[in-house]
Amino acid sequence: MLVIIDYGVGNxxxxxxxxxxxxxxxxxxxxxxxxxSAEKLxxxxxxxxxxxxxxLQQSGLITILNRKVLEEHTPxxxxxxxxxxxxxxxxxxxxxGLGWIxxxxxxxxxxxxxxxxxxxxxxxxxxxxxxxxxxxxxxxxEPRFYFVHSYHPDLADPGDALVRVNYGYxxxxxxxxxxxxxxxxxxxxxxxxxxxxxxxxxNHY
Amino acid sequence: xxxxxxxPALLIQKGGLVKSIRFxxxxxxxxxxxxxxxxxxxxxxxxxxxxxSASAEKRPPNIEKIKEIASEAxxxxxxxxxxxxxxxxxxLITAGVEKTILNTAALTNPRLISxxxxxxxxxxxxxxxxxxxxxxxxxxxxxMNGSKNTGLDxxxxxxxxxxxxxxxxxxxxxxxxxxxxxxxxxxxxxxSSSVNIPVVAIGGASSTExxxxxxxxxxxxxxxxxxxxxxxxLRAVLISYPSQAELKKKxxxxx
Numbered sequence: 090m091l092v093i094i095d096y097g098v099g100n101x102x103x104x105x106x107x108x109x110x111x112x113x114x115x116x117x118x119x120x121x122x123x124x125x126s127a128e129k130l131x132x133x134x135x136x137x138x139x140x141x142x143x144x145l146q147q148s149g150l151i152t153i154l155n156r157k158v159l160e161e162h163t164p165x166x167x168x169x170x171x172x173x174x175x176x177x178x179x180x181x182x183x184x185x186g187l188g189w190i191x192x193x194x195x196x197x198x199x200x201x202x203x204x205x206x207x208x209x210x211x212x213x214x215x216x217x218x219x220x221x222x223x224x225x226x227x228x229x230x231e232p233r234f235y236f237v238h239s240y241h242p243d244l245a246d247p248g249d250a251l252v253r254v255n256y257g258y259x260x261x262x263x264x265x266x267x268x269x270x271x272x273x274x275x276x277x278x279x280x281x282x283x284x285x286x287x288x289x290x291x292n293h294y
Numbered sequence: 295x296x297x298x299x300x301x302p303a304l305l306i307q308k309g310g311l312v313k314s315i316r317f318x319x320x321x322x323x324x325x326x327x328x329x330x331x332x333x334x335x336x337x338x339x340x341x342x343x344x345x346x347s348a349s350a351e352k353r354p355p356n357i358e359k360i361k362e363i364a365s366e367a368x369x370x371x372x373x374x375x376x377x378x379x380x381x382x383x384x385x386l387i388t389a390g391v392e393k394t395i396l397n398t399a400a401l402t403n404p405r406l407i408s409x410x411x412x413x414x415x416x417x418x419x420x421x422x423x424x425x426x427x428x429x430x431x432x433x434x435x436x437x438m439n440g441s442k443n444t445g446l447d448x449x450x451x452x453x454x455x456x457x458x459x460x461x462x463x464x465x466x467x468x469x470x471x472x473x474x475x476x477x478x479x480x481x482x483x484x485x486s487s488s489v490n491i492p493v494v495a496i497g498g499a500s501s502t503e504x505x506x507x508x509x510x511x512x513x514x515x516x517x518x519x520x521x522x523x524x525x526x527x528l529r530a531v532l533i534s535y536p537s538q539a540e541l542k543k544k545x546x547x548x549x
Contacts, residue, residue, distance in 0.1 A: 102390050106365055136415040207492055207514055209417060209461070212299045213339055231538075233297065235340075235370055237392075237417045278370050278392065280337045 091291060092127035095119040096148035098141050099133035100277075104168065104287075107277040111288040121153050129294065130154075130163055132271075134170030138194065138240070139182030141170045151187070158189060162268045164294035172271030173240065175264065181240050189269050192244035202257035209239040210256045216274070219250040222265055223293035224286055232282045234274035236262070241273060268294070295546050299515035300505055302333050302522040302535065303342040303496055306375070309359070312346075313520050315472035317424070317440035323523050323531050326359075330366045333522075336535040338369055342395065342464070342517060344422075345375025346439050349398040355382055357389050364390025372464075374422055378403070383410045387418060395464060397422040401437045401444055404458050411459030416491075421455040422464035423448055425481055433481060440468045448481065449488045456489045463493045464517070470498030472520045477504055479511040486512030502536045502544045509549045 091108065093101050093115055101117045108115045115131075116123060124130070132154075134141040145151060157163040167175045176186045179194035186194075197208050213233045218225055225232070241260040244250055252263025252272065262273040270290070276283030304326060305312050311329050312320040323329070326343065333341055343363060348355065353376050364371055373386055374395025383394045383406075394414070399406050400421045410419045424436045425448045435446040452463050465485050467478040477498045486493040492514035499505065499518035508516040525532040536544075 100387060100390060100392065102388070103364070106390070107368060110368065135417075207490065211417065211462075211492060212515065213297045215295070215297070237370075275370075278368065280334075280368050284368070 090127060091115040091129040091131065092124055093117045093131045093133060094124065094150065094154075096150060097144045099135045099169075099171070101133055103277040104131060104133060107284060108287055108291070111284045111291070113288070113291050119148060119150070121150065124150065124153055124157065127157065127163060129291065130157065130165040132165060132167045132171035132174060134168065134172075134174055136170065137181060138170060138173055138179040139184045141174060142182060142184035142186060145174065146184070154187070158269060164268045164290070165270065166290050167271030168277070169238065169273060169275060172264065172273055173242065175269060175271045176242055176244070179240055190244065190249050190264055190266055190271070191246055192242055192249070194240045195243045196240050197257070206257045209237055211237045213279075214254050214256060214274075216262060217253045219253050219261070220248075220265075222251055224251070224265065224270060224289050226289050226293060228285055229281055234272075234276065234279040234282055236274045238273055270294075295542065296549065297546055298505070298509050298549065299339040299494070300536070300541060300545070301340045301342055301494060301515055301517040302338055303344065303517045303519045304329055304523075305519060306343060306345045307347045311523075313472060313523055314346075317468050317471055319472075321529065327362055327366060329523070329533060330363050332533045333535065334366055334368055336533075338535050340370040340372065340515075341367060342372040342374070344373075344395065348376025350439060350441075352376075354378070355386060357385055360386065360391060361389045372420060374420070374464075378406075380406065380409050380413060383414060383419075387414050393418050393420045393462070395420045395422050397424065398437055400455060400460075401435070401446075404454070407455060407458040407460050411461065416459050416461030419460050420462040420464055421452075421460040422466060423452060423455075423485075424466045424468055425478075426468040433484075436468060449484055452485050452489050452493075456491050460491060462491055463489065465493050465495055465513075467497035473498055474500035474520065474526065476500055477508045477511070477516070479507060482508055482511040482513050486514070502540055505545050506548045509545070
């Protein structure tokens with residue numbers, strides 16, 4: 090069973106709803122037993138980094154998540170701030186991330202963006218793959234996804250980067266390292282592109 | 295290529311989908327859920343649903359109905375109408391709404407903007423500003439679905455809302471609403487050059503080319519109602535949305 094981790098943030102129903110449209114059942118849960126038996130995990134997140142990191146700490150789920158992901162190698166997909174939490178931390182806050190992927194999350198460098206570029210980056214943007222991935226297998230042409238964020242990853246190992254996006258400059262908007270995956274955009278709100286991506290996560294991992 | 299959001303806006307009155315001209319003469323267009331389903335099939339960038347009679351009737355958001363709409367929206371969904379407190383904002387987010395849109399409450403209780411932004415994040419707090427020119431040609435902000443002149447200047451009000459924590463402005467021209475006369479480019483330009491948050495222009499779009507004009511005037515995204523639900527010249531109901539190829543050719547490659 091795929092479990093969407095409920096630690097008190099985000100619009101979990103949308104992810105479940107998109108999975109349902111793709112033909113897959115999922116469970117929204119904060120229960121350790123349910124998470125323990127999960128075959129796949131989705132880690133959502135929306136809002137400020139510290140709000141999410143703090144709530145994840147308070148949920149008491151970090152130990153079980155570390156075991157599932159690092160020892161049992163259960164596939165996990167982080168979405169939006171859920172992806173940011175996979176890293177070691179963020180310029181936006183002071184709390185640590187899960188540290189499963191080396192690197193941090195930084196604010197858009199305004200001085201490197203063309204004048205007048207608005208932050209947050211909000212809207213649909215085309216994505217490019219940094220490396221082949223089962224997550225994008227059979228993806229529709231010219232894949233585009235819905236983004237809303239002011240921070241983006243700055244990974245220590247470029248080999249962990251999965252998706253590249255250009256908004257004023259090119260940045261990493263997705264990562265994949267063994268069983269650990271994350272995307273900055275919202276697949277649950279990205280029509281057929283997001284549906285395909287979530288279906289691939291269910292089928293190919 | 296830079297993409298910009300092109301956003302259908304749906305008006306709900308007494309449970310039905312309607313469309314107005316200059317905020318009056320509401321014409322029944324159909325069932326809102328059905329319209330959302332069609333817009334979903336057309337893969338629209340985002341969708342805005344406004345319950346225009348909620349505030350006037352002092353009615354809170356109809357959460358059950360909104361949940362039903364959200365379950366058909368596989369794109370970002372904004373909802374406005376009758377929101378008066380933080381509890382309702384949280385309920386809307388849980389119901390599956392990405393953006394809560396505040397209009398009357400932004401005028402009467404600006405505190406709700408900052409409280410909302412603190413709780414659900416600026417990206418989920420949109421202030422919609424309805425603007426009309428007075429007889430001396432000055433832009434004024436109107437409240438209560440365009441029925442009450444607040445005397446406020448839209449530029450100053452938009453700045454105040456940005457400072458309070460709004461993440462986006464939905465800038466509506468009452469004079470252009472439903473007229474197919476094109477956007478009020480002066481209004482768009484004056485407001486979007488004064489704030490750093492995205493401004494979504496609405497009111498008057500008559501063609502895909504008009505979106506380009508609104509973006510060039512400074513808007514970050516363009517929205518329309520009548521253009522997407524009516525076929526001219528007779529305003530026959532026909533839901534439409536430009537193809538990606540058309541948007542690329544007429545908008546994305548021209549901005």
